[in-house]
Structures are given as C-alpha cells and as structure tokens.
Amino acid sequence: MIDSLQLGAMLIESGVIDEVVREMMVRPQLIAAAESSSNIKRSMKSQLSRWRSQVMEQVSEIPNEQRFADEIVQYQRAIEMSADQFVEQVDIITLGLEGSSSYYIEAKKLCDDPNHRKSPMFQNYFCNQWFDSILNDLKQAQIAEVENEKEQLLTDLYQRIDTMQDLEGISETGDQNHLGRLWDMAAAKLSRRDVNHLHFYTQFLKDQPLLLEIAESLGRMALDQAPSEIKEPEHEELQMVEEQSDMAIDDIVGIHESDDLSKLLPSETMFLAYPELEVVFYKHLADKQLLNYRSQGKSRTLKRVKTVTVKASHELIHPGPFILAIDASGSMQGFPEKCAKAFAYGLMQIALAQERDCRVLIFSSELIEYQLTRQDGLKEALSFLNYSFLGGTDFNAVFENAISTLSTQQFENADLVVLSDFIAPTPPAKLQTLIEALKTKSNRFHGLNLSRYGNPALMDVFDHIWQYHPSIMERAKTKSKLGKNKLHRLFNERQRKF
Structure with a gap:
C-alpha cells in the first residue's frame, strides 16, 4: 500500500525547496541587505527557514488533493489484484484514468497490444509505469507550488528591503540586540509621514536613557527562567x-x-x-x-x-507574549503620552528580537487593541502612535480583559505592562484575588508610573513598579534636543534632493 503523505515526504526530499532557498541567498539585492546588518541577516535567514517549513508542509499535502487521491486509490487496488483479476479488469481501470491522469494514453497503448496482455509480467510492468507517472505528476505539481510561493516570497523580500531603506537610521537607535531588528515587521509600505513619525519616537526613546533601560529590563526578566x-x-x-x-x-x-x-x-x-x-x-x-x-x-x-x-x-523556557496596557485618559496628554508611545514602540522591537508576540491595549472610555508583531506590525504601530489620548480611566475593564487573556494557554509566561499615571481607584478585592492566582502561573504584572501622584494602593497590585516622571527642566532639554535632531534630519533630506 502507498501512503499519500509518505509520497509527499518522498518528493520533498528531491531538494527542490532547498534549491530555491539557496537561490534566494545569492541574489545581489538580498546579499547587500544581509551584509548591511548582522541582525537583518539573521532575521532574513529565519524568515527563509520559516518559509521553507511552511512550503514543505504545503507541498506534502498535494498527494491528498482530490485530483491525486483518487488515482492513488485506483493504483493501490490494481497492485493488490491477482494476475487474472488484473487482466480481466485492466480495460475498466484504464477507462477510469481517462481525463484525470496523464498515464491514460500510455495505459491505453499497453492494453491495446495483445502481446502485453499475454505476458506474465504484464501487471507488474503496467503498475510500475503507472507508479512512475504518479510520481512525476506529483513532482510537477510540487514544483509549480514552490514556484508560486517563490514569487510571493521575492515580492515580500523586496518590499522589506524598500521599507528598510526608508527606515535608515531608525535601526541604529539603542541596543542593536534588542532594537535593531525591524526586518520582521518591514513588510508594509510606508509614506514619508510614517517614516518621520517613527523617527520622532525612535529619537525620543534614545534621548530617554532611563526609559530605554526599563524596556530592556522587561525584555530580560522573562528570559531569567530556570x-x-x-x-x-x-x-x-x-x-x-x-x-x-x-x-x-x-x-x-x-x-x-x-x-x-x-x-x-x-x-x-x-x-x-x-x-x-x-x-x-x-x-x-x-x-x-x-x-x-x-x-x-x-x-x-x-x-x-x-x-x-x-x-x-x-x-530555557520560552517567554510568553507582551501585553502593553496603556492609559489613554486626558491626564496622560503631553509628555506622558510621548513616553508611553515611545516605550511601547521600543518594547515592540524587543519582542521581535526575542520572537515574542506583542499587543497594545489602549484603555480609557473604551478598549482598543493593536497587534504589533504581525506581518503588518508597522502599520499597526503607526495607527497606535497616531492615536490621541483623551477620555477617562477604567482600570477595572483593563484588568478584566487581561485576566481573561492571561488565563489562556497561548499567554502562559506572559508579561502584562501597564503604562499610566495611576490616578485611579484601587481595584476590587475580587479582581485582586484573580490577579494573584495568575501570578502563580509564571505571569508577571509590571507597572510604569508616569506621574508623581499615582495611587499607591493601586500600584501595590503589580510585581514591579518603575517610576518615570522627569522634571520640567529635564523635559525641556529633551524637547530642545528633539527639535535640533528634526532640523538636522530635514537639512539632510534637502541635501540629498540636491
């Protein structure tokens, strides 16, 4: 008996997919992109490895498609027949191949030749030729599938190269091991306004070393597992x-x-x-x-x-996702809002470097969710960065949402990070009890306080609380520095035009 899944695996071993991967790695544009950064090279190899696994799984399922599955069943029945049964039914078998198998013409010739029918090796020869025909058809179908996936892969890779060129300078901000890997979210095409927006928050985070250090500490904590x-x-x-x-x-x-x-x-x-x-x-x-x-x-x-x-x-135990719950109330407008957005953008890059999911949950009068580590992560990030903070504060809603999410298997060993001024009431005892239960399952609750007036009882709910509320003078220095950087960037852009 022939197992169709095993047939698929046999065909994959022909090396067609590996040959495509090797071809990708020697294309001049991809070589240039890989040589520009060790992080990009590593991410590119990782993407090709994931593509290889995905395509191998797809082509291994081809023998199960109806067009091949029926013919494989007919072949299995034919090889199990006795010699006499086969000779009696070979005409019916051949007729069943008409219009559905490339072997039909060859099978018809064999059946029409009386000398073949009389041979004691007729069944064996007929079935061997049939098997080779099935194998060849499967190979051709797999090659066509690989070629189609290859074209899609090339389109995606070239788009990422274009986006990385637009983001030139952003990937040089902060620790390269954590913040330099933008390749994984570079599938989206960005406008000049989008690029300027990302430059602003990247530079803002760079000019807030303590904020950057907090983000990096969060990235390390989940890795410190037994x-x-x-x-x-x-x-x-x-x-x-x-x-x-x-x-x-x-x-x-x-x-x-x-x-x-x-x-x-x-x-x-x-x-x-x-x-x-x-x-x-x-x-x-x-x-x-x-x-x-x-x-x-x-x-x-x-x-x-x-x-x-x-x-x-x-x-090590692989760390779970990041959930960033960001207070978007009116009291967070101004400097706290910029800190929250820059911190979220930096933590998103850390999540990408550690191959972790990262989602942002904005809470004020309503809950809005952004998925930052999907294929279109940059677009999601830009939508979040453009969101205007305005409204009230409902901590109970965000806690209820987090409890529901962290209770699922997908979010085991996850980090919940709440960015707020914590000017809100203490959550009820029932919610606090549920939060304590989740902490026993390797989930961590963090808070980043962006105000001097936060509620201490509310902050006691968290495992770790970071305080970040620089003085007016420190903020002014940052604003002045950001303005100079913006003028310098605009000057460079105009120089390039000329």
Whole structure:
C-alpha cells in the first residue's frame, strides 16, 4: 500500500525547496541587505527557514488533493489484484484514468497490444509505469507550488528591503540586540509621514536613557527562567523502504514447482496437447508441481519507526507574549503620552528580537487593541502612535480583559505592562484575588508610573513598579534636543534632493 503523505515526504526530499532557498541567498539585492546588518541577516535567514517549513508542509499535502487521491486509490487496488483479476479488469481501470491522469494514453497503448496482455509480467510492468507517472505528476505539481510561493516570497523580500531603506537610521537607535531588528515587521509600505513619525519616537526613546533601560529590563526578566529538560512524547514515523520479495516479478532467477499459471513454463502446456496426458497436467496443478519461473524483485512497503526527541537540558523556557496596557485618559496628554508611545514602540522591537508576540491595549472610555508583531506590525504601530489620548480611566475593564487573556494557554509566561499615571481607584478585592492566582502561573504584572501622584494602593497590585516622571527642566532639554535632531534630519533630506 502507498501512503499519500509518505509520497509527499518522498518528493520533498528531491531538494527542490532547498534549491530555491539557496537561490534566494545569492541574489545581489538580498546579499547587500544581509551584509548591511548582522541582525537583518539573521532575521532574513529565519524568515527563509520559516518559509521553507511552511512550503514543505504545503507541498506534502498535494498527494491528498482530490485530483491525486483518487488515482492513488485506483493504483493501490490494481497492485493488490491477482494476475487474472488484473487482466480481466485492466480495460475498466484504464477507462477510469481517462481525463484525470496523464498515464491514460500510455495505459491505453499497453492494453491495446495483445502481446502485453499475454505476458506474465504484464501487471507488474503496467503498475510500475503507472507508479512512475504518479510520481512525476506529483513532482510537477510540487514544483509549480514552490514556484508560486517563490514569487510571493521575492515580492515580500523586496518590499522589506524598500521599507528598510526608508527606515535608515531608525535601526541604529539603542541596543542593536534588542532594537535593531525591524526586518520582521518591514513588510508594509510606508509614506514619508510614517517614516518621520517613527523617527520622532525612535529619537525620543534614545534621548530617554532611563526609559530605554526599563524596556530592556522587561525584555530580560522573562528570559531569567530556570533551565528545563523537555522530553517530547514518543511518536511514530512512516518510512517507505524497498525489500527483496519473491512475489515481485522484476527479475527471473530460476525455475521451481508451483501452481501459478501466470508463471508457467511453455513446456508444461505440452501435456494439454494430448488428451491422454491432460490428466497429468491437472494432477501436477493440484499437487503444485507445475514448473514455474522463479522471480524476485523489490516491493515497496511502509514501516513504522518509533522515535523519541529530547531537547537539550540547557534550553530555557520560552517567554510568553507582551501585553502593553496603556492609559489613554486626558491626564496622560503631553509628555506622558510621548513616553508611553515611545516605550511601547521600543518594547515592540524587543519582542521581535526575542520572537515574542506583542499587543497594545489602549484603555480609557473604551478598549482598543493593536497587534504589533504581525506581518503588518508597522502599520499597526503607526495607527497606535497616531492615536490621541483623551477620555477617562477604567482600570477595572483593563484588568478584566487581561485576566481573561492571561488565563489562556497561548499567554502562559506572559508579561502584562501597564503604562499610566495611576490616578485611579484601587481595584476590587475580587479582581485582586484573580490577579494573584495568575501570578502563580509564571505571569508577571509590571507597572510604569508616569506621574508623581499615582495611587499607591493601586500600584501595590503589580510585581514591579518603575517610576518615570522627569522634571520640567529635564523635559525641556529633551524637547530642545528633539527639535535640533528634526532640523538636522530635514537639512539632510534637502541635501540629498540636491
């Protein structure tokens, strides 16, 4: 029996996908982008690796498509027939291939030739040719699928290169290990206004070293987990192997006594030429003493192999997602709003560097959610950065949303980070009890206080509270520095135009 999934795996091993990956890596535009930054090179390789795994999974499912699945079932039935059954039904089998299989024309020629039908190796030859035809059709379908995915990959890669050129200078802000990897979210096409907006908050974060240090501390905390050895459950893998078999008729290796009329020596039919010897023929048939060709060949069989995978004992528990809950009330307007947006943008890049999800939950009179680490993460980030802070403060709503989210398996070992002035009432005891229960499941609750007047009882709910409320003089210095940087950037842009 042929397993269609195993067929798909066999075809993948032909190396077509790996050849496409190698071709990508030697394209001049991609080489230039990779050489511009070690972080971009690493992210590019990671993207190609994910693409390879995704395409391998897609092409392995091709044998299960209806156009191939039906033909594979017919082939399986044909090889399980006896020689006599096959000869009787070969015309019906061939008719069933019309319009659905590329093997039909060849099969029709074999059936129409009476010499083929009389051969004892007819079934074996017919099915071997059929198997090769199925294999070739599957390969062509896989190659077409890979080519289609390749074109989409190229479009995406070139778009990322264009976006990275637009973001030149942004990736040089802060610690390269955490803030330099914009490649993963560079699939979106940006306007000049978008780029200027990102430059502003990138420079703002750079000029607030303590704010940047807090963001980096948050990124490190989830990584400080005890090592664990992970032993994956035992599982079985199917492997297609070829074995020597007397039932296969690839080669004739001798003569032996049997009752197989399909492998009968011509000399044995001489008994039927004389009525008085005919009974001898039937006696030899009943006693399995007719001289037959002895044949040997290779048969394809599937074997199940049990395997167990043990991950390295030094592997760390992978940190969960970031949830940034940002207070967008009217009291956060001005400098606190800029701090919150710059901090969120910096933490988003840390999440990308650590391969973690990052979502922003804006809360005031309503809850608005932004997914910052999706394919269109930059567009989501820009939508968030353009949001105007105005309204009231409802901490209970954000806590209820966070509790519901962190209770799911997807958000195990997650970090909830609340950015606010914490000028709000203390949450009810019921909510505090639920929060304490979540803390026991490796979830961490952080707060960044952007005001001197926060409610201490409210801040006691969190595991960690960072205070960030620089003086008016410190803010003025930052504003002056940002203005100079903006003028310098505009001057450089005009110089490039000329």
